[in-house]
Amino acid sequence: MSTLGSRLLRTTIIGKDTPIHKLDPRTKFLYFFWISLLGYIFYDFVLTFIFLVVNLLLAVVGKVVRRILLTILVIIVPWIAIAAPILSLPLGFPWNETIIYRINLFGMELPVYQEGLGWAITWPLRIAVTISAALLFMLTTKLGEIIALFFKLRLPFRALYMIAAALQFIPLLADEVGTIYQAQLSRGLKTKASIVRRVFNFLALGIPLTLSAISKVQIRAIALESRGFSAPVEKTLMYELRFKSVDYVFFAAIIFFTGVLAYIYITMGYSPIVRLRYLFG
Amino acid sequence: MAQRKVVPTGAKILAVVMVPMVAALNYVGGVLVELTKAPIWGDTWATILGTLISGFWVGAVGGFLYNIIMALTVWGLPAWVWGTANVLIAIITWFFIKMGWTDLKKPITIVMAVIFYGLLYPIYTTGLSIALFGGGPLWKPIPAAIYAATLASTGNFWLANYVQAISTEIPDKVISFVIALIIASRVPRRFVLGMRREEEVVAGGS
Amino acid sequence: MGEDSVVIRFENFSYSYPDTPNVLVDINLKVEKGEALGIIGPNGAGKSTLCKAMNGLVPHFYGGYINGRVIVAGMDTLEHTVAELSTKVGLVFQEPENQLSGLALTVEEEVGFGLAMLGYPREEIKDRVREALEKVGLSGLEERSPFELSGGQQQRLAIATVLAMKPEIIVLDEPVSLLDPIGKREVFEAVKELKKTGSTLVIAEHEIEELAYIADRVIALNEGRIVMEGEVDQVLADVEGLRKITVEAPSVAQLTHILRERAGLEVNHYPIRLEEAVKLYEEVLRK
Ligand SMILES: Nc1ncnc2c1ncn2[C@@H]1O[C@H](COP(=O)(O)OP(=O)(O)OP(=O)(O)O)[C@@H](O)[C@H]1O
Ligand SMILES: [Mg+2]
Numbered sequence: 001m002s003t004l005g006s007r008l009l010r011t012t013i014i015g016k017d018t019p020i021h022k023l024d025p026r027t028k029f030l031y032f033f034w035i036s037l038l039g040y041i042f043y044d045f046v047l048t049f050i051f052l053v054v055n056l057l058l059a060v061v062g063k064v065v066r067r068i069l070l071t072i073l074v075i076i077v078p079w080i081a082i083a084a085p086i087l088s089l090p091l092g093f094p095w096n097e098t099i100i101y102r103i104n105l106f107g108m109e110l111p112v113y114q115e116g117l118g119w120a121i122t123w124p125l126r127i128a129v130t131i132s133a134a135l136l137f138m139l140t141t142k143l144g145e146i147i148a149l150f151f152k153l154r155l156p157f158r159a160l161y162m163i164a165a166a167l168q169f170i171p172l173l174a175d176e177v178g179t180i181y182q183a184q185l186s187r188g189l190k191t192k193a194s195i196v197r198r199v200f201n202f203l204a205l206g207i208p209l210t211l212s213a214i215s216k217v218q219i220r221a222i223a224l225e226s227r228g229f230s231a232p233v234e235k236t237l238m239y240e241l242r243f244k245s246v247d248y249v250f251f252a253a254i255i256f257f258t259g260v261l262a263y264i265y266i267t268m269g270y271s272p273i274v275r276l277r278y279l280f281g
Numbered sequence: 282m283a284q285r286k287v288v289p290t291g292a293k294i295l296a297v298v299m300v301p302m303v304a305a306l307n308y309v310g311g312v313l314v315e316l317t318k319a320p321i322w323g324d325t326w327a328t329i330l331g332t333l334i335s336g337f338w339v340g341a342v343g344g345f346l347y348n349i350i351m352a353l354t355v356w357g358l359p360a361w362v363w364g365t366a367n368v369l370i371a372i373i374t375w376f377f378i379k380m381g382w383t384d385l386k387k388p389i390t391i392v393m394a395v396i397f398y399g400l401l402y403p404i405y406t407t408g409l410s411i412a413l414f415g416g417g418p419l420w421k422p423i424p425a426a427i428y429a430a431t432l433a434s435t436g437n438f439w440l441a442n443y444v445q446a447i448s449t450e451i452p453d454k455v456i457s458f459v460i461a462l463i464i465a466s467r468v469p470r471r472f473v474l475g476m477r478r479e480e481e482v483v484a485g486g487s
Numbered sequence: 488m489g490e491d492s493v494v495i496r497f498e499n500f501s502y503s504y505p506d507t508p509n510v511l512v513d514i515n516l517k518v519e520k521g522e523a524l525g526i527i528g529p530n531g532a533g534k535s536t537l538c539k540a541m542n543g544l545v546p547h548f549y550g551g552y553i554n555g556r557v558i559v560a561g562m563d564t565l566e567h568t569v570a571e572l573s574t575k576v577g578l579v580f581q582e583p584e585n586q587l588s589g590l591a592l593t594v595e596e597e598v599g600f601g602l603a604m605l606g607y608p609r610e611e612i613k614d615r616v617r618e619a620l621e622k623v624g625l626s627g628l629e630e631r632s633p634f635e636l637s638g639g640q641q642q643r644l645a646i647a648t649v650l651a652m653k654p655e656i657i658v659l660d661e662p663v664s665l666l667d668p669i670g671k672r673e674v675f676e677a678v679k680e681l682k683k684t685g686s687t688l689v690i691a692e693h694e695i696e697e698l699a700y701i702a703d704r705v706i707a708l709n710e711g712r713i714v715m716e717g718e719v720d721q722v723l724a725d726v727e728g729l730r731k732i733t734v735e736a737p738s739v740a741q742l743t744h745i746l747r748e749r750a751g752l753e754v755n756h757y758p759i760r761l762e763e764a765v766k767l768y769e770e771v772l773r774k
Contacts, residue, residue: 036358071355079420086418086429093417094438123415130357138354144592162301162342165589166350169305172584172634177312195320199456202319203463209309210330210464213302214472216585221291221298222539223586225548226578227601227648230294231570236603236612238596287565289505289550471506 018140019246020062025145026152027247032137034254038261039129044271045118048125055132064139068132075131076124083124087116118276143167148239157235165220173213180208296339303331303343304350307367321453321460328367329461332374333383334473341371359413366406370454373397374461385462391455398454403446407439416442424449492520494655494687495541499555502536502545510536512711514555518656518689523682525702525719526691529733532708534691538660541689542576543569560655573601577649579659583641583666587633594620594636595629598647612651619650622684623677639670643677650681657681658689663697675701696737699723699759707732724757739764 020028039051052072059065086092089110096113103110141149143164150160181189184204193201224230264272271277310323324347332340344367352361377383377397382390410416416438418425424445432441465473495518502511510533518524526534539545543564546553557564560575580586591597598619599612607615620626623643628636633644642662649657659678663671675697682688682701692698698705698719705722707715709732715722723729726736726744735741737759746752752771758764 033358040359075420082420082422082425083417086425091433091436092429094432094436119415120417123417127357127359127414130359131355132357134353134355134357142592144596147590147592158297161297161590162304162346163349164301165298166301166304166308166346168589169301170308170350173305173309174312177309177316181316191316191318198317198319199460201317202313202321202323202460205313205317206310206326206460207464207467209313210306210468213306214334214468217295217298217302218472219580219582219585220589221295222544222548223580224298224588225291225294225569226542226544226573227588227652228570228573228604229297230290230568231573231605233604233606236606236609238591238599238603238609238612284501284552284554285565286552287546287550289546289548290568291548291550294548 016063016140018062020058020064020136020140022244022246023140023250024241024243024247025141025149026241027243027250028137028141029149031250031254032133034258035133036130039126039133041265042261042270042272043122043276044274045122045125045276046273048122048129051129052125052132055129055136059132059136062136062140064136067139068135071135072128072132076128079124079127080120084117084120087120088112089116092116093119115277118274122276144239145241148237148241151237151239152241161229169213169216172216173209176212177205177209180205296335299331299335299339300343300346303327303335303339304347306330307344307347308350319456321456323457325367325370325454326457326461326464328370329374329458330464332371333378333461333465334468337371337375340374341368344368344371362409362413363406366402366409369402369405370398373402374458383462385459390462391459394455394458395451398458399451400447402454403443403450406450407443407446410446411439411442419445419449421449493517494520494560495689496558497540497555498558500540500557501554502540503552504536504549505551508552510711511540514713516706516713518687520655520687521685523688523690523701523703525698525705526689526708527693527695527698527705527722527729527734528708532732533711534708535660536711537708538578538658538689538691540564541656541658542578543567543572544578570605573654574605574652575654576656576658577652577654579642579645579649579657579662581661581664583638583645584634586645587641592632593629594625594631594633594644597633597644598651601648601652615651615653616647619647622650622680623647624673637670638666639673642666642670642674646674646677646681656687656689660691661693662690664693671697695723695735699737707734720756720759723759726757743767 035051035055039048042048056065056068059068088096089112090096093113093116095115098114099111100114100117101112103112146167147160147164150163155163184201189201189204190197191201304327306327307324310326313319314321314323325344328340328344328347330340331343345364348364348367349361351363352358356363377390377393380393382393384390407416418428427448428441428445431444432438435441495516497514497516500511500514501509503509514537526537528534536545539548540557541559541564543559545551546565547569553565559572562572562575564572588597588600591600595613595616596603598616602612602615616629617626620629623646625640625643625647628640633641636644646657646659646662662678663674666674671694678688678690678701688701690698690701692701702719704717705715705719706713707722707729714732715725715728723737724740726740729736736744736757739761740757740759743752743754743757743764747754754767758767
């Protein structure tokens, strides 16, 4: 059994050798944070689209663009397809005011509003920026680097353990679901069934999964305890992090563009290109 | 020599390991839903289950962690805020334990589940989804139609978002809650005891 | 041997889990330095519990009720935490995958995990890891993910994680019961290597034939009590005694027992290992 999620987590461990992979995880995390924040600061779909393109270009360099593009298309396209027609027509969005266009639908002439359409395009793009930023980080950073990153960020060790263990349990459990599913299928579990039946099917998989998960927890806890996990001392991290010259180039770029964008924000506001009005802002 | 009682230290580390397990169970809940086509999202049942068998903190932190993982891996940074919604689920579940609304044979359990998980909880998530994702119709046809219909008849954006939310949350959360109760009742007492010594054992039906 | 060569001592030790009473009853036991002690007994006899009492998991992790005391490497387990005892006693469990730390991404980090938890400097960890991996025959796999290893390799990895802590005692609780035949052989070979280097070993095991090659002394548990105790050749040859607690003696011992009962074979001591049996029957046939 292998879903998008578990495949994603597995392949993060395999390192490729691109400039993006070589970046220090701290640099990449900063970028991830920075660009996600920018996506939310500006309310301007052209600018947001530019952020998205930058993420995708970096993804091209990091050789992970196909996965990211696929994920974004699956999430964003249906969203815009449903939201844009509803929001941009009268009654679809309470703040609609400015008519930018009129379309003819079944013989009726309908106005298209800027407020609704802007909203319906900007929001999915914003989300596309944050999703592509997250995927860019995760797909180009090894789990060991992520652990080291959080260690350097002074996250409490227990919290660090929880994050790492969750990332590690997910593929383990996904495999287990596959095994349980096959076993239940051979015992006559039917996938085409009524709603109630489907809830029972969920239980037929969920109960053995939970029981096995809980016994894993017991054993894991005992093993950790036996190996000094609870010792009240500062832990040693096996993984070393070091900034390289690419990192400094990247930092410089981030600082430079922060300056440029701050200037744009101050002089032209949050919607410098499309000139949208923010609605509850 | 006299017999001595020893206080267990294991609960703490069990909780440390159970938290990521709750997060992981929420995550693979999506896989279970994919396979069984059960009418839920599959991403809160483990929060409820974790609270039932390991107590409030494990459920809350595990649910929160699930959203952190999702924010880092797929959904993007702002999605971490959904973690607070999962904490709210754990709070509601904990409250249900305290009130004794965990027996599936009593109608009050379902009535309260509809009220708390189905009607009150979406007030919070509606606010969040508007602030974070702009609100508006979901990218699923039926909720989107409900949104459009409510907005057309009332003209209230917030209300339209809320009605859309409860149309998905009532079935999702109530069924997830029932599923979690049934699974919790199947967990051997020893494990439940090991983690929630301080509280009464929850067992929906056993 | 003098008293200071005793590394594990149970004194009138009894233990009850919070919800299961009398899992161990009145245990008196000494393990000498460099000795290999085998623990046998039917399912539920308390073997795992006894193993866990050696590194403080029992009673600390589970809680419960105890009588008497357990002294390990001079430390009373009741007065020390499991973390403190972790450098004295290393425990290897049944399940290969679940006893991995989950935090380590490579074999190297996994082996170093325990030392890292205790805050050892990185250089020392690396040295010790290399040494430990050599001892179990996993050198060269440092950079692999622990989850990519076979069951037998994972179990040897678990032994290496324990060795890296340089404990005075290594306790193995049915280390091969979940492995395939190849994995079993790999692990037993590793355990035999440990024995050669003079480590103190305690091993709970259902594979009684293999135990015959590893243990110097054996105790049999039944319902939480020690019911048999002695040299390996004596305990494992006691076919009748073992049968009473539903444990099967090595097949060569059983065969000899049957031949003596039914065919009047004259032997004064049953063999427990194949080689001894071969020797015995060569003599018998020659006669
Ligand atoms: N965590 C626990 N809490 C309560 N009772 C337990 C616990 N673990 C084991 N027991 C009980 O203690 C008794 C001894 O169990 P133990 O696991 O030590 O036996 P064992 O000899 O190792 O058995 P096996 O051969 O199956 O491994 C059993 O009755 C078991 O049910
Ligand atoms: Mg056992």
